[in-house]
Amino acid sequence: MTLSVGGVVSFAAGAVGSVVRLVRRLVNPSAARPAGRGSPASGWLAVTVLREPSEVDIAALPAPLAELGGRVEARTRPAPGGKGTELAARLRDRPPGGSPAARLTGRDPQADLRSALRQAKQVLEAGEVLAVDPAPHGKRPPTPGGLLLEAWTKVAPKAGVR
Amino acid sequence: MKAVTWRGVNKIGVEDVPEPTILNDHDIILEVGLSTTCGSDLHLLGGYIPAMRAGDVLGHEFMGTVVEVGHGVTKHHVGDRVVVVSFIGCGQCWYCRQGLWSLCDNGNPNPGITEALWGQSIGGCFGYSHAMGGWAGSHAPYIRVPYADQGAFAIPDGVSDERALFASDAAPTGWTGAHQAGVEAADVVAVWGAGGVGQMAARAAMLMGAERVVVIDRYDNRLEQVRTHIGAETLDYEQVDVPGELREMTGGRGPDVCIEAVGMEAHSPGPQYLYDQVKQQLRLQTDRPTAVREAIYACRKGGTVFTLGVFAGLVDKFPLGAVMNKALTLRGAQQHGQRYVPQILEHMSRDELRTEHLATHVMSLDDGPKGYEMFKNKEDGCVRAVFRPGA
Ligand SMILES: NC(=O)c1ccc[n+]([C@@H]2O[C@H](COP(=O)([O-])OP(=O)(O)OC[C@H]3O[C@@H](n4cnc5c(N)ncnc54)[C@H](O)[C@@H]3O)[C@@H](O)[C@H]2O)c1
Ligand SMILES: [Zn+2]
Ligand SMILES: [Zn+2]
Numbered sequence: 001m002t003l004s005v006g007g008v009v010s011f012a013a014g015a016v017g018s019v020v021r022l023v024r025r026l027v028n029p030s031a032a033r034p035a036g037r038g039s040p041a042s043g044w045l046a047v048t049v050l051r052e053p054s055e056v057d058i059a060a061l062p063a064p065l066a067e068l069g070g071r072v073e074a075r076t077r078p079a080p081g082g083k084g085t086e087l088a089a090r091l092r093d094r095p096p097g098g099s100p101a102a103r104l105t106g107r108d109p110q111a112d113l114r115s116a117l118r119q120a121k122q123v124l125e126a127g128e129v130l131a132v133d134p135a136p137h138g139k140r141p142p143t144p145g146g147l148l149l150e151a152w153t154k155v156a157p158k159a160g161v162r
Numbered sequence: 163m164k165a166v167t168w169r170g171v172n173k174i175g176v177e178d179v180p181e182p183t184i185l186n187d188h189d190i191i192l193e194v195g196l197s198t199t200c201g202s203d204l205h206l207l208g209g210y211i212p213a214m215r216a217g218d219v220l221g222h223e224f225m226g227t228v229v230e231v232g233h234g235v236t237k238h239h240v241g242d243r244v245v246v247v248s249f250i251g252c253g254q255c256w257y258c259r260q261g262l263w264s265l266c267d268n269g270n271p272n273p274g275i276t277e278a279l280w281g282q283s284i285g286g287c288f289g290y291s292h293a294m295g296g297w298a299g300s301h302a303p304y305i306r307v308p309y310a311d312q313g314a315f316a317i318p319d320g321v322s323d324e325r326a327l328f329a330s331d332a333a334p335t336g337w338t339g340a341h342q343a344g345v346e347a348a349d350v351v352a353v354w355g356a357g358g359v360g361q362m363a364a365r366a367a368m369l370m371g372a373e374r375v376v377v378i379d380r381y382d383n384r385l386e387q388v389r390t391h392i393g394a395e396t397l398d399y400e401q402v403d404v405p406g407e408l409r410e411m412t413g414g415r416g417p418d419v420c421i422e423a424v425g426m427e428a429h430s431p432g433p434q435y436l437y438d439q440v441k442q443q444l445r446l447q448t449d450r451p452t453a454v455r456e457a458i459y460a461c462r463k464g465g466t467v468f469t470l471g472v473f474a475g476l477v478d479k480f481p482l483g484a485v486m487n488k489a490l491t492l493r494g495a496q497q498h499g500q501r502y503v504p505q506i507l508e509h510m511s512r513d514e515l516r517t518e519h520l521a522t523h524v525m526s527l528d529d530g531p532k533g534y535e536m537f538k539n540k541e542d543g544c545v546r547a548v549f550r551p552g553a
Contacts, residue, residue, distance in 0.1 A: 047267075048256065050254065050255055050256045050259065083256050084256060104274070104277075104278045106274055118273065121255075121267065121268070122252075122268045125252060125254040125255050125267075125268060126188075126252040126253075126254045126255075126268050126309070127187070127188075127234070127254075128186055128187060128188070128234075130186060130252075130268060130269070130271055130308060130309075131185040131186055131271075132185075132271045132272075132286075132295060132296050132297060133296075134180070134183075135182070135219075135296060135297060135298040135306075136163075136165065136179040136180050136181065136182050136219055136298045136302065137167070137179055137215070137217040137218055137219060137298065138165065138167040138169075138175065138177040138178070138179050138216070138217035138218075138219070139177060139216070139217050140215060140216055140217045141216055143216070146215055146216055149212075149213060149214075149215050149292060150215060152274075152275065152292075153213075153215075153272055153275075153292040153296060155274065156271075156272035156273065156274035156275045156292070157271055157272060157273070157274065158274065159273075159274025159275070159277070159278065160273065160274055160277050161277050161278065161281060
């Protein structure tokens with residue numbers, strides 16, 4: 001494979017452009033705005049963790065979030081209805097460029113934070129980050145469709161609707 | 163080790179793949195005893211769920227023997243005979259705690275794909291594409307099972323492998339449909355599809371006290387299985403007008419609960435079949451919802467329609483007017499197996515649930531391509547092709 005991962009990803013984004021546009025309309029009614037202005041100004045990403053607020057200590061966050069260090073700020077609040085604690089985090093320095101398409105393909109500035117937040121939730125709830133690789137598989141010929149999917153799979157842990 | 167893999171649209175292979183290893187503390191490694199084809203695999207085979215990569219190991223309905231356990235596993239030991247639920251649930255998130263296991267927040271390491279499609283991601287599933295986590299499937303001698311204390315269940319002595327196998331997917335799917343659709347004593351329940359899933363939904367409805375259960379299909383051998391092994395009534399949709407017949411059976415009301423167990427590749431005898439197929443092939447709709455439409459028309463006012471059949475994206479000509487004006491409840495779900503397997507295994511031990519008749523063709527992994535061919539085309543009365551990796 002001669003393309004870099006980034007190259008494959010942008011190829012992926014191009015080839016699935018119409019799907020992404022469709023999905024964009026589905027997930028974000030305001031997606032008619034130009035790309036780059038899609039991300040919410042506040043920048044908070046959030047997950048709800050089934051733990052008491054006292055058990056989600058932002059001074060001692062699980063490794064995946066802690067590793068981002070001073071780049072992020074975090075906050076918590078109780079979730080209604082016994083659903084646990086809402087854990088939110090955002091980049092202190094928020095560059096522009098989080099269009100819905102970039103978010104769906106994990107290429108936005110918050111991509112690493114999004115996956116760190118999901119992993120932190122896993123650590124708090126299930127005690128560890130679930131690993132899927134290496135999963136047994138057979139021969140994978142480098143077809144365009146296959147490479148596209150592989151690229152999307154690689155970024156899928158970081159990708160999301162917001 | 164040898165495994166049955168997806169090689170492309172309508173292409174199944176048998177090839178060498180590496181053996182799985184324990185990656186998380188809550189994993190076990192299972193030596194697969196039996197692993198079956200499921201109607202859901204046909205959607206992968208046909209390319210309707212476009213997140214399969216050539217070389218992916220297929221199979222998500224299986225049982226076997228524990229050969230290795232991770233440090234965090236407390237319920238299982240080497241040598242235990244267990245059946246494993248197709249969906250991977252952590253048991254600790256809010257959804258798992260609500261019993262909505264297939265919605266687990268933590269079981270799918272690739273949440274970005276289904277979030278893009280549906281707005282939220284659901285749990286992971288063995289052998290069911292990279293959208294559902296990229297987990298290797300069970301058509302192989304060994305499989306890694308994460309969150310094993312939650313997803314693997316000891317098989318009671320006296321329940322055969324062939325019976326227990328279907329406590330992995332077909333039976334819990336049927337239980338999910340009947341229970342979540344709110345089947346109650348004295349209900350009349352209609353089930354579309356007499357495959358493994360439809361048959362199990364019918365049996366679940368009967369055990370939940372339904373007054374009358376009717377299963378609809380066009381294959382004689384499957385309808386015959388429903389009458390002999392499940393004990394429900396049947397209708398052949400090529401012989402009768404299904405909504406009319408159901409109305410007559412229910413004093414003009416229509417069934418209280420309609421369970422659809424057909425899915426996105428539904429067949430129909432009318433001209434709309436051609437319409438749906440062309441639109442699906444042109445990618446103007448991703449799914450053919452024939453049976454759901456019929457279920458909505460047939461259902462009594464204020465009744466419930468439940469889609470157990472798998473749908474991936476968008477459908478066309480959806481009778482929303484009937485849903486709204488008849489005050490229907492429309493629900494669906496992937497199976498919440500971890501919630502239902504204990505009661506299913508009890509029913510199996512008491513002979514109240516028999517499933518071995520579903521395994522019409524048992525074969526070795528080498529016969530993978532032939533097994534899928536037979537299952538897809540329903541050749542020789544095939545209801546499920548089952549692989550025995552040890553054979
Ligand atoms: N919700 C879940 O968790 C879950 C789990 C397993 C399977 N499934 C889905 O359930 C569906 C059925 O699975 P299966 O293994 O029984 O499949 P199957 O292919 O063995 O059976 C499907 C049956 O539907 C019948 N059918 C087709 N069109 C019909 C129509 N218009 N009216 C009535 N019957 C019709 C077919 O003749 C066939 O007998 C599939 O879509 C599968 O993906 C869902
Ligand atoms: Zn299945
Ligand atoms: Zn969970």
